[in-house]
Amino acid sequence: MRKKPKFHLDGREDGQLGNLTRRAALLGAAQLAVFGGLAGRVYYLQVIESDQYKLLAEENRISLRLVAPQRGRILDRFGTELATSRQNFQVVLVPERSESLADTLDALSNLITISDAQYARILREAKSYGGNVPLVVAENLSWEEFAQINVNSPRLRGVQPVVGETRDYPFGAEVAHLVGYVATPTKNDLLHAKTQDPLFRLPGFKIGRSGVEQIHDIALRGSAGSQRVEVNAYDRVIRELSVQPAIAGQDVQLTLDYRLQRAAVAALAGQTGAVVCLGVQNGDILAMASTPGFDPNAFNVGLSNAQWQTLLNDPRKPFINKAVSGLYPPGSTIKPVVALAALAAGISPQEKIFCNGKVQLGDQIFHCWREHGHGAVDLHDSLKLSCDVYYYEIARRIGIEPIARMAAKFGLGETVTLGLPGEKYGIFPTPEWKRRRLGKPWVGGETLVAAIGQGYVQSTPLQLAVMTALFANGGNIVRPHLFTDERQDARADPQNFAVPRNHLQMVRDAMADVVNSPDGTASGVRATNPEWQFAGKTGTAQVRRISLREREREEGVTKNEDLPWAQRDHALFVGFAPVAAPRYAVSVIVEHGGSGSKVAAPIARRVLLSALENDPLSRPITRPKSNDSV
Numbered sequence: 001m002r003k004k005p006k007f008h009l010d011g012r013e014d015g016q017l018g019n020l021t022r023r024a025a026l027l028g029a030a031q032l033a034v035f036g037g038l039a040g041r042v043y044y045l046q047v048i049e050s051d052q053y054k055l056l057a058e059e060n061r062i063s064l065r066l067v068a069p070q071r072g073r074i075l076d077r078f079g080t081e082l083a084t085s086r087q088n089f090q091v092v093l094v095p096e097r098s099e100s101l102a103d104t105l106d107a108l109s110n111l112i113t114i115s116d117a118q119y120a121r122i123l124r125e126a127k128s129y130g131g132n133v134p135l136v137v138a139e140n141l142s143w144e145e146f147a148q149i150n151v152n153s154p155r156l157r158g159v160q161p162v163v164g165e166t167r168d169y170p171f172g173a174e175v176a177h178l179v180g181y182v183a184t185p186t187k188n189d190l191l192h193a194k195t196q197d198p199l200f201r202l203p204g205f206k207i208g209r210s211g212v213e214q215i216h217d218i219a220l221r222g223s224a225g226s227q228r229v230e231v232n233a234y235d236r237v238i239r240e241l242s243v244q245p246a247i248a249g250q251d252v253q254l255t256l257d258y259r260l261q262r263a264a265v266a267a268l269a270g271q272t273g274a275v276v277c278l279g280v281q282n283g284d285i286l287a288m289a290s291t292p293g294f295d296p297n298a299f300n301v302g303l304s305n306a307q308w309q310t311l312l313n314d315p316r317k318p319f320i321n322k323a324v325s326g327l328y329p330p331g332s333t334i335k336p337v338v339a340l341a342a343l344a345a346g347i348s349p350q351e352k353i354f355c356n357g358k359v360q361l362g363d364q365i366f367h368c369w370r371e372h373g374h375g376a377v378d379l380h381d382s383l384k385l386s387c388d389v390y391y392y393e394i395a396r397r398i399g400i401e402p403i404a405r406m407a408a409k410f411g412l413g414e415t416v417t418l419g420l421p422g423e424k425y426g427i428f429p430t431p432e433w434k435r436r437r438l439g440k441p442w443v444g445g446e447t448l449v450a451a452i453g454q455g456y457v458q459s460t461p462l463q464l465a466v467m468t469a470l471f472a473n474g475g476n477i478v479r480p481h482l483f484t485d486e487r488q489d490a491r492a493d494p495q496n497f498a499v500p501r502n503h504l505q506m507v508r509d510a511m512a513d514v515v516n517s518p519d520g521t522a523s524g525v526r527a528t529n530p531e532w533q534f535a536g537k538t539g540t541a542q543v544r545r546i547s548l549r550e551r552e553r554e555e556g557v558t559k560n561e562d563l564p565w566a567q568r569d570h571a572l573f574v575g576f577a578p579v580a581a582p583r584y585a586v587s588v589i590v591e592h593g594g595s596g597s598k599v600a601a602p603i604a605r606r607v608l609l610s611a612l613e614n615d616p617l618s619r620p621i622t623r624p625k626s627n628d629s630v
Helices: 014-048 051-062 101-109 115-131 143-155 172-179 187-191 211-217 216-219 259-270 305-313 331-344 378-386 390-400 400-409 431-438 446-452 460-471 501-516 548-553 597-615
Strands: 062-067 081-093 135-137 161-167 224-233 237-244 273-279 285-291 353-355 358-361 366-369 375-377 535-541 568-576 584-592
Touching: 051 431, 062 237, 081 101, 081 143, 081 172, 101 115, 101 143, 101 305, 115 135, 115 285, 143 161, 172 211, 172 259, 172 285, 211 216, 211 584, 237 358, 259 273, 259 285, 259 597, 273 597, 331 378, 331 390, 331 400, 331 460, 331 535, 331 568, 353 390, 353 501, 358 446, 366 390, 366 446, 375 378, 378 390, 390 400, 390 446, 400 446, 460 501, 460 568, 460 584, 501 535, 501 568, 535 597, 568 597, 584 597
Parallel strands: none
Antiparallel strands: 062 224, 081 135, 081 161, 224 237, 273 285, 273 584, 353 375, 358 366, 535 568, 568 584
């Protein structure tokens, strides 16, 4: 008999209750599986993968920053700092971190002065370099201005107050051409293959733009370091986590003696020109002045376009290092070389040539500087009195080729270099040179004018100083140099410098009388101390050809000082001291200065006497106390 089903108070039968219980069990199991999976995933993320997610979180708040190295110093031979670095308070802006570049700049302008030019520059650079390149808004801020930026930086997104460095040139224009200056890299610099140095990404980073700063830029700049820091949402540093120190730039030491350099600049006394003084036995460049100069510190502050154009358009060319980049007719300063060529050609030093003030060649007349002539002069007197007619006659006899060969032995028209930017090498012309360069034949009159340092003859003050050093040291080859690690003594080279010693001595004796004889062309500058007597040669170089007849046609204008400045003759002098045992050689050029004896010779006297008084070559070089040097 079938059992009757049991009924519960809610009216359900036992079978129905069983089905419900099974469904509830299945649902509970499914829920348990879901929550179990979630719990497992949480456990996996929080425990198993915790290190990975901690690293990701750290990357969101840790910044890797470059650390700028200190730029190396530039020193003179005794350790005087010619270029160094000082603290520089800057404001840097990363455009892409700023919500509105214009608004940020406006807000900054309430704290510091931002000129219209600075404002325009920032907008231009942000567009040109991209939003992730840090841009220097302002630098050389006062401490008060820098503090204001620090206090307000949390509300200035993308703005960073930075303590950087700026270049400092304690002696300004006195050494500007040699030392050079630094400037912000251009866009071309940034794109150049050799500028992948991470330092180029540093805000306010500058590279050498001229002089020693340029040619030793890589050694001076050093290597960047790095710093891991924790930053907040405003990119403010909370704490430093690790640091790899930057490697400071190397010091660069010059053979220059700053005291002698200062004396050379002072001797030029506002003239336009150059002075080079070097050691005759080792080629050390002890002074190299070029005037007018410029203040390299001005580039730290920034030049306006008007200031820049004024410097560029100055007819006296303040940016040109006239000592190595200025080309001038050497005038009578090369007569000692021509005298040696005459002796080598067999002309007797006792032979006298009569000077009546002029020489005729064909239909051309070539004048002596002394209108009525010098009378009969031999080789010695031709140098002492600087007789042009004597050298016209020598040139007519022996021709240009022997003169050019002798000039090459003394470095004229040759490569005489210090490795500085913009160096020129001069010209000593020959018929072959003219045919190749100008496509024209040589004419006889060009030989005559070349013999007195005119016509196509061009030289730099550095070349003339080296020429003079060879006379002073007896014909030993001397290589000029500017850096203490390049020093080498002068050496004999009989194969390439086959000049008899007695010929050199004849010329040296005549150069001594140029200064120390009562009728020498530079007798007015002789030293009163007999131990400091010096020898030399005056020179006056025309910048345009004016015959006596042409001068008469110009309404009586016969004096050089009556001509416009740009048409006046250049004044030159070369010399060495002391006569008895030469140690120093000097060359001087004064653009449009007129008379070599009246203008250039007194400058040379001051420089040579300063060298003899302080005698830098007698003291050992003082090596730098910090940083590696080159």
